[in-house]
Amino acid sequence: MKIKEIGEFGLIGRIASGFRDLIPNGWEGIGDDCAVIPWGDDRSLLVTTDLLVENVHFLRERISAYELGAKSLAVNLSDIAAMGGRPAATFLSLGLPPGTTDTKWCDAFFDGYRSFGVPLLGGDTTSSPEGIVINITVLGTAGNSHIKRRNAARPGDRIVVTGPLGDSAGGLQAILQRLPTDTDTEELIRRHHRPRPHLAEGEWLGAQEAVHAMMDVSDGVASDLLHILRASSLAATVTIGDIPVSPLLERTADKYGWDARKLALTGGEDYVLLLTVDPARFDELQANFRRQFGRRLHVIGECAAGAPEIVYRGEEGQSARLMGFNHF
Structure with a gap:
């Protein structure tokens, strides 16, 4: 079997299975x-x-x-x-x-x-x-x-991100397509080259009981959300129109014929945080987050009981299957 057939995360799973019996009690590994x-x-x-x-x-x-x-x-x-x-x-x-x-x-x-x-x-x-x-x-x-883990999501949880998605992917497109230099493309490339880890937000959210599961968006929401769903044995629905996209990416996507929200879902390296939140406590969390950081959280979907998969809702119903970045 070739590594390409099982992909990056299949390879990681094979490696992890060979070392579980060596991990000391109370330690958590791969x-x-x-x-x-x-x-x-x-x-x-x-x-x-x-x-x-x-x-x-x-x-x-x-x-x-x-x-x-x-x-x-x-x-x-x-x-x-x-x-x-x-x-x-x-x-x-x-x-x-x-x-x-x-x-x-x-x-x-x-x-x-x-x-x-x-x-x-x-x-x-x-x-x-x-x-x-x-x-x-x-x-x-x-x-x-x-400490927030991927396996702590629950049915009914809101699926939330801490910032806009797709700017890094837009910057990468500008680099690979060698687009003419202007203020917008320069800024997208800067965001690709200089991502901001949400350190203060992560530490603050870690202290909130309303937050259940959490991870960062490194390979794209379409892939990263699946990690949470598989670890938590849940399904999810994501509303494509609720995916937060910056005006900068919208303008550039319109100019060059990109699908901004597809970039936002499948492009990686945004390094915003992806989390699931108790729906009964979301409004309070949202208000406190606004007071703490001066901006809002973005709800993009909901967890549900079921086999780990994502149903994408848009104007025309379920979308095609979407996947983020995979090294192999």
Whole structure:
């Protein structure tokens, strides 16, 4: 069997099944945004790691060293936010191809990396035969009662996101299609290169009992919501017209003939948070979130009993099957 036949998450499942019997009692391994390791009586250590490879995750000629340093860390910090935690420290392993970078590039990369103010405690550096390879591990902490997991969604829960979707995918389209440079395309590309992990929002939402399951949007809602549904053994309905899309993406999509909401559903790397919320407590959560962050949460659907699948509702009823990014 080829890896392509089972896909990225089928491969992860095969790896996880081979190590479940080795995980210490009380520890949590593969299956959420972070591993969870007990740390004292009422707190846990959160651990996440992510890999970025040149020409797979980024094009060096289109992203500055500063932006790459910041984005490399941002995508990892987002995993800590997704579980209601606070980042504490990072480790970085960096593979650099010979003759293609210099100390000026490295200095700019690390300026971007340190822009989030999270310590770098160690790692490794090596040469790479071709492209840049970046691997980061982040340690975070959270109170045990505040940790949010993918398997905690319940029937009837509102499905919610903390911000607009699709801007990063729009930026990627602008890069790949080599669109003419104007204010809108430049801003979409900036949002693709400089995602903002919702750290404050994640820690705050982690403390809210009304929030049940939570993760970040890295591969697109169409894929990421399925992770919650499979972990929680639920189905869901998503209303396409309720997917939040920025005016910036709407304008650019109209100009170049894109389907803005398809980009919003299937495009990855927005790094907003995706959560499910007790419907009886949503209005209170919404009001408190507005007071805390000055903007609203966006309801895009509802969980229901049933086999893990998403039914998309639009003006013409159920849409075609949608999937987010898959590496294999």
